[in-house]
Amino acid sequence: QVLLVESGGGVVQAGGSLTLSCAASGFTFDSFTMHWVRQTPGKGLEWVALISYDGNNVLYADSVKGRFTISRHNSQNTVYLHLNSLRVDDTAMYYCAKIRSYYVYRDTFDIWGRGTMVTVSS
Amino acid sequence: EIVMMQSPATLYVSPGETAILSCRASQSISKNLAWYQQKPGQAPRLLIHGASTRASGTPVRFSGSGSGTEFTLTISSLESGDFALYSCQQYSEWPLTFGGGTKLDIK
Numbered sequence: 001q002v003l004l005v006e007s008g009g010g011v012v013q014a015g016g017s018l019t020l021s022c023a024a025s026g027f028t029f030d031s032f033t034m035h036w037v038r039q040t041p042g043k044g045l046e047w048v049a050l051i052s053y054d055g056n057n058v059l060y061a062d063s064v065k066g067r068f069t070i071s072r073h074n075s076q077n078t079v080y081l082h083l084n085s086l087r088v089d090d091t092a093m094y095y096c097a098k099i100r101s102y103y104v105y106r107d108t109f110d111i112w113g114r115g116t117m118v119t120v121s122s
Numbered sequence: 123e124i125v126m127m128q129s130p131a132t133l134y135v136s137p138g139e140t141a142i143l144s145c146r147a148s149q150s151i152s153k154n155l156a157w158y159q160q161k162p163g164q165a166p167r168l169l170i171h172g173a174s175t176r177a178s179g180t181p182v183r184f185s186g187s188g189s190g191t192e193f194t195l196t197i198s199s200l201e202s203g204d205f206a207l208y209s210c211q212q213y214s215e216w217p218l219t220f221g222g223g224t225k226l227d228i229k
Binding site: 035043044045046047059061062095100106107108109110112113114115 | 211216221
C-alpha cells in the first residue's frame with residue numbers, strides 16, 4: 001500500500017521554526033520527486049516546494065523562498081520541510097505529495113499524505 | 123504565475139443529476155491540467171490528469187474536457203459521496219498553481 005505520513009506540525013510563535021517530516025512507503029521512493037503543498041481555508045491549495053528524486057534539485061514558491069528548506073533521506077524514505085522565520089500567514093495544513101511519474105519534476109500528484117497542521121501565532 | 127480560476131465557488135445539484143464545474147487558466151496550459159476531489163478532513167484525491175484522463179480508480183461518471191485555457195469537469199449521476207470540494211491544478215509552468223476550488227453541495 002502506497003502511503004505518506006506527515007508529522008511535526010504544531011503551534012509556534014511568529015519568527016519561530018519547525019521541521020515537518022513525511023515518511024513514505026509502498027513505492028520506490030528514490031525514483032520520484034516529492035513535493036510539499038499547503039492549504040488554508042481562505043486561499044485554497046498552494047504549492048510550496050519540491051525536491052528531485054535524487055535530492056540534487058530543489059525549487060520553492062516565492063512566498064517561502066529563503067525561509068523554508070526541503071530535504072530528503074532516500075535511505076530512510078523520508079522527506080523533510082524545515083520552516084524558519086515563520087509568519088502568521090504560513091498557518092496552514094501542510095501536505096506531502098508524490099509526483100505521478102518517474103523522474104519528472106512537474107506533474108500531477110497521485111498520492112497525498114493526510115497532512116500536518118502548522119499554526120503560527122502572533 | 124498562471125492564475126487558475128474556478129466557477130462557481132459553490133454548486134448546488136441534486137443527487138442523480140449532472141454537475142458541470144469550470145476551470146479557467148490565465149494563459150494557455152495545453153492539456154496540463156488535473157482535477158482533485160477533497161472531502162472534509164481528508165487529503166485531495168487525484169481524479170483526472172492530462173485534462174481528460176481518469177486516474178486509477180476514478181469512476182467513469184467523472185469526465186474531464188478542454189485544452190488551452192478552458193476546462194470542464196462533468197460528474198454525471200451524482201452520488202452522495204460525490205459532494206465534496208473540487209480543485210483544478212495546472213502543471214504546465216512553475217510555480218504549480220491551483221484553482222480556489224468549487225464546493226459541490228446537495229440541492
